[in-house]
Amino acid sequence: MSPTRTVAEAVGEALVRCGIDTVFGVVGSGNFVATNAMVAAGARYVAARHEGGAATMADAFARTSGRPAVVSLHQGCGLTNALTGITEAAKSRTPLVVLTAETTNRRSNFHVDQPALAEAVGALSVRVTSAATAERYTAVAVDTAREQRRVVVLNLPLDVQSQPAEGLPAEPLPPVPEPGTVEAEEPAGELAEALRRARRPVFVAGRGARAARAELEQLADRCGALLATSAVAKGLFRGSPCDLDVSGGFATPLAAELISGADLIVGWGCQLNMWTMRHGRLIAADAVVVQVDDEADAIGAQREVSLGVVGDVRAVAAAATGLLDDTVEGYRTAEVRDAIAARGRWRDEPYDDAGGAGLIDPRTLGIGLDDLLPAERIVAVDSGNFMGYPSMYLDVPDEHGFCFTQAFQSVGLGLATAIGAALARPDRLPVAALGDGGALMGAAELETVVRLGLPMVVVVHDDAAYGAEVHHFGPDGHALDTVRFPETDFAAIGRGYGFEAVTVRGPADLAGVGAWLAGPRTAPLLVDAKVTRGEPSWWLEEAFRGH
Known part of the structure; x- marks a missing residue:
């Protein structure tokens, strides 16, 4: 560490104190000090050979581990090289911090409007503007990535990162509060009523439901629903005798037949987009479509739904289960179960x-x-x-x-x-x-x-x-x-x-x-x-x- 602690070092240390334990990147002059500070503070650094690879590695690590990751980039071209991976992460709502050096000197070869680039691909932009606010802005970037499941581009201008940071607080930052859950019973009540009326219900779980297997299976057992996933949640219901695997373009002929025969389709943390629903062809003309998501803007964004429930998937599923008194056969007839056992996988198709x-x-x-x-x-x-x-x-x-x-x-x-x-x-x-x-x-x-x-x-x-x-x-x-x-x-x-x-x-x-x-x-x-x-x-x- 240099004799005088700099903003770049303070930011790297703060990222680790905020819970970041793994950083991917390609190191250049602009991100050298901050990256080394992360390593010195205990983070694992994984060097990629291209910034696009580094961004995608960080995206996949965060998705798989469930923890935010950091990708560290040089100013200008380092960021632009990584943009495709950053865009994929932003569209997927991956909790990711993009730590990138930035030059604000318009005469520099490296100059580009980095906040505009972040906005263009669906990421949020935060800029460290002074030594006094460096750690606070860093904490905001990590907290936002974690709590809101967003990609946050943390711009670290060259002229700021070299400033002395002595006297900045180095004590642990306060813990991030757990996301709230929906406790209101009214939306769950409407969902429960739809489940009572259904004779052939199908659940389609997406990325937002990957932590809710137990609650969804319990509800499905109660109402007789078959279980399917979007592609990104493949494997969620592996081992269940009523698992149809992936819905949509990848669906087996049997899964497509059964989903298109449903009279109720409930999307759990799932967009029900053109890929998952085969451009709508998997939805029967008279089927009731329900979407459960913790973001109101997601409800009906891809297609018209009969009922939208805004809330945490686990909480809504548990609440709906509590409102259903009886266990019914629903779509889980002996004939359907036998068909899934015989033709539930693509390898079963001749x-x-x-x-x-x-x-x-x-x-x-x-x-x-x-x-x-x-x-x-x-x-x-x-x-x-x-x-x-x-x-x-x-x-x-x-x-x-x-x-x-x-x-x-x-x-x-x-x-x-x-x-x-x-x-x-x-x-x-x-x-x-x-x-x-x-x-x-x-x-x-x-x-x-x-x-x-x-x-x-x-x-x-x-x-x-x-x-x-x-x-x-x-x-x-x-x-x-x-x-x-x-x-x-x-x-x-x-x-x-x-x-x-x-x-x-x-x-x-x-x-x-x-x-x-x-x-x-x-x-x-x-x-x-x-x-x-x-x-x-x-x-x-x-x-x-x-x-």
Whole structure:
């Protein structure tokens, strides 16, 4: 530490006192002192190879751990490099603090309107303006991120961070109060009445319900509801005999049939958007739609609802359960339960294997990997035509087993997502499912995986193209030269970074994955899967029909 304690040091120390224990970033001159101060105060620093990767790692770590994280960035270009990851986090309401240096000198090459950038992508902006307010503003940034589940960009101007900070209080900051819960019974009473009238209720739980499994299952047991989730909450009801898994584009044919047959759909901390409801096609014309959310602005934001309940999901579910006297069969008939047991997973659906000629069907790949990989896993999936296959064919043990950074639908976030999630849950095998385009976009972070010693399995679904564009525009006769590429030797790339690698062109090649799993796992594994490319994925066909 320098002889005179500076504002940059005070801010770094304050972030740690506020509860931040992990910081991701790329360090440059502007954020060097503050980042080192965080490390000296006890935080773990994870160096990424690109600021975009750092932001996404921090996002995934916060989602998976349930605790706010920090991404530390250089002024100007450091922030702009990270903007896609910051936008994904902001759209997902991830509690994240973006600590970024800032130059207010308009003549500087690094100058850019950073508060405007934050606002443009849906983040909040806080600027440290003086030594006297540095710690207070830092505490405000962390408290806002935590309590309001927001991304907060904490701008630290260069001319301020170098100021002396002697005399600023260093005692622990007061604890942040727990969020309040809704105690009023009137909204829960209306919900309970809707549940009493329903004969075929379905619950769809989203990110806002991930901490409410017990309360939702108890209510569902009482009223006979089937259980489903949005993609980001996949695994929440794993093990329940009435679990339909994911609703929407990824839904199994059986889940789609049962959800579209519901006479009551209750969205719990879930937007019920076009993806979760297949552009509304999963909602019957006469179905009652209820939305429960702790933010009034979220109610009806995506579609018209019959009833909106503003409140904490756990509190509302518990209150509604207390208002229902009798347990009814509802949608949980013997026939429905038997159907879920027989056809509740995508792997239960028959298909014509399209593999051969040196290419593997992605369904066969997913089933084979699911059988080989240990159950205690955490799966992160990039964006692209391929994404439905690993999302639905790789089971996860619970809601902490799936990290899905898809609110902005950016290709290239999958590997960094897996790194952040892996650091939050070191007890599980991390699996990164990527397309060839996303793998190359994020390839710099392969070095991060090796450097951190993560026992990760990276599966690249290589169809030698931007598959979504091929299948979107190809049927109309468009030239596809701009979105098709030669096959890439991802196995060689992986070995170059220090991975073990296996190329998979057929089911027999998966034996190499089994051998790695049985071995010491001293290096991560890259699976270079050459997948079939003749047809679009089922979910993409469904999405195209929605436009």
